Amino acid sequence: MNRTKRRxxxxxxxxxxxxxxxxxxxxxxxxxxxxxxxxSEALKSRTSQGxxxxxxxxxxxxxxxxxxxxxxxxxxxxxxxxxxxxHIGDPPSLFKDKIPVVCEGxxxxxxxxxSDRIMIRHGSEYKPPKVKFKS
Numbered sequence: 001m002n003r004t005k006r007r008x009x010x011x012x013x014x015x016x017x018x019x020x021x022x023x024x025x026x027x028x029x030x031x032x033x034x035x036x037x038x039x040s041e042a043l044k045s046r047t048s049q050g051x052x053x054x055x056x057x058x059x060x061x062x063x064x065x066x067x068x069x070x071x072x073x074x075x076x077x078x079x080x081x082x083x084x085x086x087h088i089g090d091p092p093s094l095f096k097d098k099i100p101v102v103c104e105g106x107x108x109x110x111x112x113x114x115s116d117r118i119m120i121r122h123g124s125e126y127k128p129p130k131v132k133f134k135s
Contacts (some may be wrong), residue, residue, distance in 0.1 A: 036054070037056060038056075038058060039056065039057070043081055049107060055104050059079075059099065060076055063097065065096075071086075071088045072087050076101060085103055085115050086108065092118055101119065102121055
């Protein structure tokens, strides 16, 4: 085999290996994707979503949070629609009425959203608290 054919064969082989690696990486990472929806979007796609894991965003409806034996039940809203959340585990320390949250979980058979993780949404800018020192 002459030198040009050998180089072409090696180049094609490397391209095939790279393509297989990229496809494999894409398949592996696609299993880790968790979709993010607001309340109205989630309710619209509820039947097609089934029991797949996704993230649901909204603000905690004032007065709706009730501590339970295993966590907290509350309602979130996007201003148009609202959803009842049944959360297992302790809520974050910043959890309170009107705060924007993202709940990770899935739809339950009873129509509520079963959450196993609550994340507090906040701005991208960090502002340190003002501290007064005694002189």
